[in-house]
Amino acid sequence: MDNRILLRMCKMSGYEMPFIQEAFEGEWVVPLGPNVAGFEKDLEKFLASDKKVVALSSGTAALHLGLLGLGIEAGDEVMVQSMTFSASVNPVRYVGAIPVMIDSEPYSWNMDPDMLDMAIADRIRLTGKRPKAIIIVCLYGMPADYTRLLEVAQKWDIPVLEDAAEAFGSSYAGQKCGTFGRYGVLSFNGNKMITTSGGGALVCPDDVAAKETMYYATQARLGYAYYQHKDIGYNYRMSNISAGIGRGQMMVAEEYIAHHRHRQAYYREHLGNAAGISLHENPSSIYDSNFWLCTVLIDESLRIRGEENAYASAITSTVGGAGGVTGQGTSIHTDCEPNANVEAMRLGLAQLGIESRPLWKPMHKQPVFSDFPSYVNGVSEDLFHRGLCLPSGPYVTDKDADRVIDAIKSLII
Numbered sequence: 001m002d003n004r005i006l007l008r009m010c011k012m013s014g015y016e017m018p019f020i021q022e023a024f025e026g027e028w029v030v031p032l033g034p035n036v037a038g039f040e041k042d043l044e045k046f047l048a049s050d051k052k053v054v055a056l057s058s059g060t061a062a063l064h065l066g067l068l069g070l071g072i073e074a075g076d077e078v079m080v081q082s083m084t085f086s087a088s089v090n091p092v093r094y095v096g097a098i099p100v101m102i103d104s105e106p107y108s109w110n111m112d113p114d115m116l117d118m119a120i121a122d123r124i125r126l127t128g129k130r131p132k133a134i135i136i137v138c139l140y141g142m143p144a145d146y147t148r149l150l151e152v153a154q155k156w157d158i159p160v161l162e163d164a165a166e167a168f169g170s171s172y173a174g175q176k177c178g179t180f181g182r183y184g185v186l187s188f189n190g191n192k193m194i195t196t197s198g199g200g201a202l203v204c205p206d207d208v209a210a211k212e213t214m215y216y217a218t219q220a221r222l223g224y225a226y227y228q229h230k231d232i233g234y235n236y237r238m239s240n241i242s243a244g245i246g247r248g249q250m251m252v253a254e255e256y257i258a259h260h261r262h263r264q265a266y267y268r269e270h271l272g273n274a275a276g277i278s279l280h281e282n283p284s285s286i287y288d289s290n291f292w293l294c295t296v297l298i299d300e301s302l303r304i305r306g307e308e309n310a311y312a313s314a315i316t317s318t319v320g321g322a323g324g325v326t327g328q329g330t331s332i333h334t335d336c337e338p339n340a341n342v343e344a345m346r347l348g349l350a351q352l353g354i355e356s357r358p359l360w361k362p363m364h365k366q367p368v369f370s371d372f373p374s375y376v377n378g379v380s381e382d383l384f385h386r387g388l389c390l391p392s393g394p395y396v397t398d399k400d401a402d403r404v405i406d407a408i409k410s411l412i413i
């Protein structure tokens with residue numbers, strides 16, 4: 001029997017099939033229909049704000065349309081959190097804009113407000129132009145420091161596009177992530193808090209913005225009987241089948257979020273006393289992370305079995321074998337990589353059938369973005385050097401977590 005413990009698997013609740021069945025019976029196997037409309041209503045209710053939600057084919061598509069909604073054009077500068085997944089930044093390039101990478105603060109691990117403030121002043125000094133947007137990310141579900149970041153955004157009068165792809169169900173000061181910026185992005189990819197197999201949504205400020213988003217998401221077709229176009233459009237609408245999965249998942253969303261929070265608390269309770277290991281925590285009671293992925297930091301001083309050989313070979317194994325379950329099969333020497341003890345922990349866990357993964361590698365250290373400006377303070381690189389994501393999600397039971405905890409302890413010398 002396969003007793004591997006994987007990083008994060010989506011889980012079907014059993015409530016999805018009736019919605020899909022209904023779609024088939026009604027011949028709604030298209031990128032619109034009752035499930036799309038129903039899922040959008042469910043999301044609006046869940047977000048508990050007066051924002052309008054447009055369901056799309058992915059979170060990346062939502063980021064792209066959010067940038068279009070903000071009027072971002074080729075050559076504009078967009079301030080974006082460096083510590084994130086590449087999908088937060090790629091759409092900036094889709095529209096030909098210039099990403100300016102901003103480092104994190106050490107509490108939430110998200111964009112550092114002081115660094116942002118300083119960087120905006122510097123961009124204006126250097127280019128004579130104000131950056132056109134700020135992309136804030138809630139990494140691993142942890143809300144960013146919205147109070148201070150929104151103050152900075154307001155001070156410079158720059159709109160915020162909030163990448164809450166990982167933060168479905170997280171809140172800050174009682175308000176749901178995804179509703180803080182002018183636009184917000186949600187993802188329902190297969191590894192996210194809830195899934196539509198692949199999908200996303202743009203949280204829009206009002207009906208007008210939602211209508212415009214739908215227009216661009218459906219090939220920018222004008223309202224004629226024939227096909228008339230004055231803009232470049234995209235095929236980004238969510239399918240009615242995917243939305244049916246989403247409606248079923250919404251019925252267990254709160255349960256899944258509670259499970260993720262419990263998982264992090266459980267790891268904290270049982271690993272917290274392993275000297276040299278620290279669990280990420282809400283920086284204060286204002287923050288309420290969904291703990292989409294449970295993350296630990298491993299002190300440089302902690303000795304892990306096999307760390308002297310952790311980078312002996314450029315090609316290393318993972319739980320999933322070649323390529324890994326999540327495509328994490330190789331660790332190649334670069335100027336920025338996880339510490340040897342972290343890599344040894346990852347490899348040791350993999351040998352024990354447990355998948356783990358380094359934290360997101362900062363975008364300013366990615367070759368693809370190396371030519372773009374960045375403002376760094378060392379925080380994101382330090383987190384990347386010391387951090388590891390542990391198995392999380394609805395399939396990871398307390399018994400699995402015990403196995404992970406015992407494995408981690410057994411690998412510490």
Ligand SMILES: Cc1ncc(COP(=O)(O)O)c(C=O)c1O
Binds near residue numbers: 084189198
């Ligand atoms: C921070 C972040 N932003 C954006 C995305 C993109 O979402 P999607 O995979 O739905 O395109 C993801 C996840 O994949 C993400 O983790």
